[in-house]
Amino acid sequence: MAVCVISLSALGLGIHHQFQETAATLGKYSVKLAVANDRQEQCIYDAIRSRLPKGAPIYVPDYAHGREVRVNDLATLWAVPQARITTAKWVVSLVRGKECEGLSLKVRRG
Secondary structure (H helix, E strand, O other): OHHHHHHHHHHHHHHHHHHHHHHHHOOHHHHHHHHHHHHHHHHHHHHHHHHOOOOOEEEOOHHHOOHHHHHHHHHOOOOEEOOOHHHOOEEEEEEEEEEEOOEEEEEEEO
């Protein structure tokens, strides 16, 4: 009997936690943040397509404070990220700016 009560209590707490998590994910603030993030990523992707030739070998420096992963991911459909700067013709990074909701794409010849 005790095992049954403990199991049901654990199940009830798990369900309650899931409801709280779902409510937080679908809350006004979370949705607003997700929409802003999507808009920013679309802006970065559009900037990559407008400033780089299709298939361009690019290098994204590590000093981008975690943003290099975003640039590599967004550029992959248009450009070809390189592991070394010596094989790239372009250097691309995200910097603070007004272009894409607080960020701007910086592109220079490599």
